[in-house]
Amino acid sequence: MRNIVFVFCTVSLLGVAEEDLQVQTKTIEILGATQISIDEIEDALDIKTRDWFRFWRDSTPRINTELIKSLPQTLKSFFDSAGYYNATYTIGENNSSVRILINENEPVKISAILVESDYDIAPFIKYKERDIFKPKQFIESKNAIIAKLLKDGYCSYDMDTKAYVDIETNKADLIYKLKKGEICTFGDTTIKGANEISDAIVLSRVEALKGEQFSTEKIKTTYQRLEDLEAFDSILINADRKIYNVVPIDITLALLENPYYFSGGVGYDSYAGPRVQAQLVKRNFFGNAQRLILTGNYSTIEQLYDIDFFRPSLFNYKNYYFDLGLNGGYSNLEYEGFKEEKEYIKAFAAYQFDKLFLKAGLSAENINISVLDAPEPGIIYGNFLLYYPYFQVTYDARDDRLNPKNGYYLSGYLEYGLPYSADASDYIKMLFEARGIYTWNNITFAAVGKMGTIEMISNLLPESKLFFGGGSFSNRAYGYNEIGVINSPVEHSVEGGLSMANLTFELNYPIKEDIYGAVFTDNTMINAKSYDFYSDIITSAGIGIRYITPVGPLKLDVGTNVRDTSKYNIQFQLGQSF
DSSP: OOOBEEEEOOOOOOOOOHHHHOOOEEEEEEEOOSSSOHHHHHHHTTOBOOOTTOTTSOOOOEEEHHHHTTHHHHHHHHHHHTTOTTOEEEEEEOSSEEEEEEEOOOOOEEEEEEEEESSOOGGGOOOOTTSBOOHHHHHHHHHHHHHHHHHTTOOSOEEEEEEEEETTTTEEEEEEEEEOOOOOEEEEEEEESOTTSOHHHHHTTOOSOTTSBOOHHHHHHHHHHHHHTOOEEEEEEEOOOOBTTEEEEEEEEEEOSOOEEEEEEEEEETTTEEEEEEEEEEESTTSTTOEEEEEEEEESSEEEEEEEEEEEEEEEETTEEEEEEEEEEEEEEEOSSEEEEEEEEEEEEEEEETTEEEEEEEEEEEEEEEETTOSSTTOOOEEEEEEEEEEEEEEEOOSOSSSOOSEEEEEEEEEEEOOOSTTSOEEEEEEEEEEEEEEETTEEEEEEEEEEEEEEEESOOOGGGSBOBOSTTSOTTSOTTOBOSEEETTEEOSSOBSEEEEEEEEEEEEEETTEEEEEEEEEEEEESSTTOOOSOOEEEEEEEEEEEETTEEEEEEEEEESSOTTSEEEEEEESOOO
16 A cells, blocks of 8 residues: 655746856866875865766766866865865866875874863863864864853853964864853843834743843744744844843844745645645734734545634733634545545634743534435535634753754643533543654654543544544654554554554664655554553554755655555655654
């Protein structure tokens, strides 16, 4: 069984032939290097070879002819940065090629490291005596120390770092002198350029509060939260001023010039068939960073029309700011053998500060169930009118939301179906999630665990309220919500379950620059009974590739059931799953 999704988009390109974009080049050959890899030298000299994904092209290294005249200075800078200050090189050139003969000679090595500090900087000095001295590494260690000082609140440090290099004896002496000073605190916050947005809304996103310990992490979080408002073209947070040990915060904003955003696409899903999707976003809707989103999706088995309104900082209580959200719409989704038509409306209040996020709301859903291929089409076989309050709490201690490298994430969700009449569905639904991420030597290890259960107190529930498995955030050997109650490690029903558990392990490792590989395993359990987590498990394993973009990794995963490799799936996703 497989489920493959293709998404197509149209891009307008200038009619320029590829050969017109090519520059004049010559082949280049590098000889003699024994301590430094040829790949490193080629990268430093901007030498072009065949991209890994263009396997059909000529792989001969080539250099732009405009760069040839600067080769001596570029080579000197590179070998100096690598610690080979006495390296020599001979450059030969003819009409079609360049040859470089390199003699690295002896590198400069560290002979002594002197540290005088009242703050632990040992973790940032990642070299020892007799190591090759690399200026770039020395500068990186200094910058890392400063970054940690500022993160821990020390903005008044006194640091002196020096590297004494003797290229005649090939020795370098390193000196680190540091006095951390006193802990700093944040001062007043000033806001400029908000115009149509009240200062209270901007301040609701400021986590660098007056009187609290200074930290660059709080400034970073403030920037992210202001960016999440999607109301500004530019955000500048200045924390450079210092009055003794107090750091005022200056925020300069520029409102969006074009508040409208439209996205759309046409694609094909082997489960849903051809599909069309579109979304229109009006940012800063009637001012105050309000946001209105209209969404529509259409395929042969699913139609969705949704409207979403968001109002930040509607009210505050003792400087606790609460956001308001409203959401409503219509969906019509076909399951195996039946169709579920639903109208819904939700309202919620949310609070977020630092790593904590709280959300509480009330929702109403009117759901009609009809059987496909019934003798009398259009007859409603089941109607559910649900009213339920819900509550969600999240603690996000990851170092980055788009592509985390370290940290953890905890979340809990509770939903209660109100018994407003004898026919109402009275139930409790709970879902818990935990993620852990750790990176060592640029290899990221991640584990994600999910567990949920539903207690049906009286009457039945519609299928959409039950637990299913499959998809990018569940079991990648199957399509989204394809797995119902599991009967064996290779078989499952089409009905949803009342208990669910899912455990994922993933390892991401660097391949080249912004390209990473991945191996993973997903393990899914879905049971027809409440509070019952002892059942057969569907286990999948797979490999993937990630391309890092400014908005998160672009992922391609291929997963297969380890017990039956005929069941596999190809998943595309923008954003990390942990």
